[in-house]
Amino acid sequence: MISKTAEYALRAVACMGSQPDQPVSANALAELTKVPRRYLTRVLQDLCAAGMVQSRPGPGGGYALAKPIGKLTILDVINTVAPIERIKKCPLGLKTHTKLCPLHAELDRAYAATEKAFKGVTIKDLVNSASPIVPLCETAS
Numbered sequence: 560m561i562s563k564t565a566e567y568a569l570r571a572v573a574c575m576g577s578q579p580d581q582p583v584s585a586n587a588l589a590e591l592t593k594v595p596r597r598y599l600t601r602v603l604q605d606l607c608a609a610g611m612v613q614s615r616p617g618p619g620g621g622y623a624l625a626k627p628i629g630k631l632t633i634l635d636v637i638n639t640v641a642p643i644e645r646i647k648k649c650p651l652g653l654k655t656h657t658k659l660c661p662l663h664a665e666l667d668r669a670y671a672a673t674e675k676a677f678k679g680v681t682i683k684d685l686v687n688s689a690s691p692i693v694p695l696c697e698t699a700s
Contacts, residue, residue, distance in 0.1 A: 560643070560673060561637055561641065561643070562640075562641040564598075564602060564605075564640050564641045565636070565637045565640055565641040567592070567594045567598060567599060567602050568602050568605070568606060568636050568637070568639065568640040568641075569633065569636050569637070570592035570593075570594055571588050571592055571594065571599060571602060571603065571606070571612075571622075572606070572611070572612075572624065572631070572636050572682055573682060573685050573686060574588060574591050574592050575588070575612070575622060575623060575624050576624060576628040576631070576682040576683070576685070576686045577686045579623070579624060579628060581621075581623070582615045582619070582620055582621030582622055582623040583621045583622055583623070584620070584621040584622075585599060585600055585603060585621070585622065587621070588603075588621075588622065602640060603622055605639060605640050606636075606639060606640065607622075609639045610625055610626075611624065611625055611626060611631070611635070611636070611639055612624060612625055613625045624682075627683075628681060628682040628683040628686060629681055629682075629683040630681070631681060631682045631683075632677065632678050632679070632680060632681050632682070633677040633678075633680045633681075633682075633685075634674055634677035634678040636682075637677060643670055643673060643674055644670075645667055645670050645671070645674075646659060646663045646664075646666055646667040646670070647667075649663065650663060
């Protein structure tokens, strides 16, 4: 349901959110999240352009979240890089379909429910989960 780009952005944001007080280099993020470095760089550029992530150059630099993890939702991340496309008109372009047909109306309801679920989960919820597994991020040994 979500794109590979959105998945990669979520991995990176969750990883940065698990260590919010220190920037993480692109190389470390790529290794920890198992995202190809070149692809990750493009995703990070999109997140920086949207003001969600900050880039800090130089020694000790890297990438860090620009917003508190308690205010950043899964939906915010997805909408920044690859929004869920809602169905607003007939995808087939049928002129007689002045409203969505039952099929497309049902699909759009599912998309709406997904958006609502994603909007209700913050990055803080993910990284502070009671689960012993760190979400979307390999733990450093």
